[in-house]
Structure formats: C-alpha cells, structure tokens
Amino acid sequence: MARAPTDTGRSRRPLLEPWMGWTPSPEQQPSEAPGAVHSPRTASIAMRAASRFILRAYLAGTDGSGGDALTAFVLVALVDANIGHVDADPILSRRYAAFDQVPPDGFKRPTSTxxxxxxxxxxxxxxRRRVERLVGAGLCVRTPAGIHAPHLARAEYRNGSEANFKAVRTLLRDLHAGAPDMDWPALDRFAGPDPLPWRLVSRRASAFGIDFGSRVTELTGGYDETITYLALVEATGAADDAEPRRYVQTLPLARSIQQPTASVRRRLARLEARGLVTRGPAGHTASPAPAAEDRVARLNQESLLLLRDLFGQILRLWPTPQGGGERPVP
Incomplete structure (x- = not known):
C-alpha cells in the first residue's frame, strides 16, 4: 500500500512548485501570510467544505481514474504539471480561460515519473505503476521528452470541465453559508455571460486538490485513507464543529465513497490508530484523540488558507471588467 511521508510540522509548501520550472507571478502569490490563524470553528467549516469538494470530484469519475484514489491524484498532478504553468502569465491565463480556448500543444510541459x-x-x-496504468488507459502518453496528458478538448471532457466549475461554485456557496464572516468572493462572480473560465478554474482547482490532498495524506498516511477520512469529515463534521458530534457506521460510509466495506473498515482502523478518528457504539466520527488534536487543528487552518489562496488566485487571474482586467484576452 502506498504511504505518504508524515511530516505534519513542516511549513506550507509553495503553491507553485520549483520543480515545475517557473516562478510565481503576483497573481499566484498566497492570499494570506503563512502564519495567519482563524477561529477553530471557521477552520473546521473550511475543512468540511474542502472535503466535500474533493469527494465530489473523486466520485464524479470524470478523470478516468476508475475510483482509485491514488490514480486520481497522479492524473491530476500530471495534468497540472503539463499545463498549470499557463497561469503564471496573467495574459495567457485569461486567453486560455474558457473551455473552447484550448492551449496549443506546444504549451504542454512533459513531466517525469x-x-x-x-x-x-x-x-x-x-x-510508476499508476502512470503505466494511465498510459494503458490512453489517459496519458510517454514520449522521449516525458509524460503528458492529451488536451481534454473532446465533448466528454467538456461535461467534466463544466461539472468541475459547478463544483467550485458549490464549494464557494458552502463557504458563504458556513463562514459568512470571511470575505469570500461574491457568488455572481461564478455566473453570468459566457464564456465562463472553465479551464482556468479547473487548473487552479487541480492545484488546490493536489496541495490539499497531500497535506491530508501527511496526516492519514495514505491516499486511500485520505478519501476515507474526508468522507468521515464530510459525514460527521470536522474537529471543533459547534454542532453535536455525529457518528456513522462503516457500511454507509463505504457506500458513500463506493468502496468495499472491508477495505474501509481497515482504513478506519488505521486512522483510529493514528488518533484521527474516534470509534463509539454508533460507529466512527472525525473527532481526534487528545494527542492528535493539535495536528488536526493545524490541518484545518491550512485547509482554510488553501481555500483562500484558491479563490484569491481565481479573482486575480479573472478580474471583473470594473477592476480593469480583460475578460477574456483575444
């Protein structure tokens, strides 16, 4: 079973990776300082909303991963490595924001396993095994220059891109409802006349998903455990929720993420051993053991900061006409 290294004490990883070979533009800089701290309840609500968003994308199956968590994350990381760098240039980012505005093949930057x-x-x-699986499924190709995914311009991927955009809009709606004290973007920024920035939002949401997933996995120990943990957070609430703690049994939890009950039971046992979840007579809940409370609280705070970065980047790359931006650049 694949395990991610556990390093919960490290500082926030830059949103734009040095290994991608490019430098953050002002539009890509984090929206808040790394040390920013918000109320535990607000951070908990953000963690739950982010969990729901990731689960929506995972369960939609539009990525072709076939329900395998690790394959899904590898595919998203691959696409992000290939084309995410477009957003380092605000002009290019807006030019290739809408779905029908496909970046030329020459913009793709192949990556390595x-x-x-x-x-x-x-x-x-x-x-490597997951990459070979994706190659075999026709979802990516290997060339002398490296690995890349074909541009998803076919009709079936348009549906996935639209679904992803709507999922981000739903995420924003959840944040408005749960944490109205934060200055989230107005919902009407994600509506209005076409062309809407489906590709831009998908690129930034993909980067968010990788960062969020890797941070959770540092705590859970594996990507399969991460999906189980996120499902439990979504079903029962994250730590520091003001509402009464809820419990969920293994069978309905497994059904909610379309996984075998025995597999989910084993993952819950591993999460419990790490102190991340609690088992009671009525099932499990996403309430950490006292020894893990600080680690979970830090994860919730990081989740909130990542969400702030996500929407801050989208707004800076896709400004309103009144803000002096060009929407879109021809």
Missing amino acids: RALAARLGLPYETT
Whole structure:
C-alpha cells in the first residue's frame, strides 16, 4: 500500500512548485501570510467544505481514474504539471480561460515519473505503476521528452470541465453559508455571460486538490485513507464543529465513497490508530484523540488558507471588467 511521508510540522509548501520550472507571478502569490490563524470553528467549516469538494470530484469519475484514489491524484498532478504553468502569465491565463480556448500543444510541459512522485510524496515505483496504468488507459502518453496528458478538448471532457466549475461554485456557496464572516468572493462572480473560465478554474482547482490532498495524506498516511477520512469529515463534521458530534457506521460510509466495506473498515482502523478518528457504539466520527488534536487543528487552518489562496488566485487571474482586467484576452 502506498504511504505518504508524515511530516505534519513542516511549513506550507509553495503553491507553485520549483520543480515545475517557473516562478510565481503576483497573481499566484498566497492570499494570506503563512502564519495567519482563524477561529477553530471557521477552520473546521473550511475543512468540511474542502472535503466535500474533493469527494465530489473523486466520485464524479470524470478523470478516468476508475475510483482509485491514488490514480486520481497522479492524473491530476500530471495534468497540472503539463499545463498549470499557463497561469503564471496573467495574459495567457485569461486567453486560455474558457473551455473552447484550448492551449496549443506546444504549451504542454512533459513531466517525469520521479517529479510526480516527489510532488505527491509517493515512492517512485508506486507512482510508476499508476502512470503505466494511465498510459494503458490512453489517459496519458510517454514520449522521449516525458509524460503528458492529451488536451481534454473532446465533448466528454467538456461535461467534466463544466461539472468541475459547478463544483467550485458549490464549494464557494458552502463557504458563504458556513463562514459568512470571511470575505469570500461574491457568488455572481461564478455566473453570468459566457464564456465562463472553465479551464482556468479547473487548473487552479487541480492545484488546490493536489496541495490539499497531500497535506491530508501527511496526516492519514495514505491516499486511500485520505478519501476515507474526508468522507468521515464530510459525514460527521470536522474537529471543533459547534454542532453535536455525529457518528456513522462503516457500511454507509463505504457506500458513500463506493468502496468495499472491508477495505474501509481497515482504513478506519488505521486512522483510529493514528488518533484521527474516534470509534463509539454508533460507529466512527472525525473527532481526534487528545494527542492528535493539535495536528488536526493545524490541518484545518491550512485547509482554510488553501481555500483562500484558491479563490484569491481565481479573482486575480479573472478580474471583473470594473477592476480593469480583460475578460477574456483575444
């Protein structure tokens, strides 16, 4: 089973990776200082909303991963490595924001298995097997220059891109409802006349998903455990939720993420051993043991900061006409 290294005390990893070979633009800089701290309840609500968003994307199956958590994260990291650098240039980012505005093939930057493994904190051999699976499924190709995914311009991927955009809009709606004290972007920024920035939002949401998933996996120990943990957070609430603690049994939890009950039971046992979840007579809940409370609280705070970065980047790369931005650049 693939394990991610556990290093919960490290500082926030830069959103734009040095190994991608490019430098953050002002539009890509974090929206808040790394040390920013918000109320535990707000951070907990953000963690739950982010969990729901990741589970929506995972369960939609539009990525072609076939329900395998690790394969899904490898594929998203691959696409992000290939084309995410477009957003380092605000002009290019807006030019290739809408779905029908496909970046030319020459914009793709092939990556390597070793780079993907480093990005996700995975063993090389584990990553290589997942890449070979994706190659066999026609979801990526291997060339002398490296690995890349074809541009997803076909009609079936348009549906996935639209679904992803709507999922981000739903995430924003959840944040408005749960944490209205934060200055989240207005919901109407994600509506209005076409062309909407489906590709831009998908690129930034992919980067968010990788960063969020890798941080959770530092705590859970594996990407399969991460999906189980996120499902439990979504079903029962994250630590520091003001509402009464809920419990969920293994069978309905496994059904909610379309996984075998026995597998989910084993993952819950591993999460309990790490102190991340609590078992009671009515099932499990996402309430940490006292020894893990600080680690979970830090994860919740990091989740909130990542969400702030996500929406801050989208707004800076896709400004309103009143803000002087060009929407879109021809």
